[in-house]
Amino acid sequence: MSDQPSVPDQPSVLFVCVHNAGRSQMAAAFLGHLAGGRVEVRSAGSAPAATVNPAVVEAMAEAGIDISAESPKILTTEAVRASDVVITMGCGDACPVFPGKRYLDWKLDDPAGQGVAAVRPIRDEIRRRVQGLIGELLDDHG
Template sequence: MNSPAASVLFVCVHNAGRSQMAAAFLARLGGDRVAVRSAGSAPADSVNPAVTAAMAEAGIDLSAETPKILTPEAVRASDVVITMGCGDACPVFPSKRYLDWRLDDPAGQGVAAVRPIRDEIERRVRGLLAELGVEAAA
């Protein structure tokens, strides 16, 4: 197996919605060509049920995922760090490539409100793959 072309860390406060969706899309579309991590500065106990339901509609099962704590090691091990609404709660390390994706927070929302967030995340993940020079899987 070839080593991944890049490693990406998605970060949001609770690691229960946006970062979980982004990591799942990148893992599916990037395959073994991209190493994927997600974490939160204050992780929730579980993934948002509306997020799990919306991702199931897209054919991605998040039911076994659990929110993870953000560590400095995860940031250092990643080529690209993408924050999603965590503001000053996420550490910044010099020389990392940082992107901040401003997206609506799915917390407290129903599946209908999560769908457009999910679709926007998928669009951005596809764009990220193109920037990284990785062809998205079908």
């Protein structure tokens, strides 16, 4: 998401959900936007959808973030290996686990099949969690 080159001590985060069409897309967009390039951001899905959920795109646009050009990506072992923190959002046992990584599981409602009104509270909860995560990551990395 960032055009900036990776900085060696820059923390990196991978957000994972099943379809990479909703929760993980919102979380990655918020982290990229709110951290201002100070965190390397990835998102992926264990069974990616064809497109990002249109209600999610609309809800993020309301928050001032355009994710209309994003597309769901397949979860790879390399993406996990390259990340310091892996945050899962309902991907179950599909997420590979590597020693030395920090794993968090965010229990969030799935926006799949929901309208924008149902997506807004999920979006707002993700923003709140991402803001807390940024504080932790940047405290840890100076």
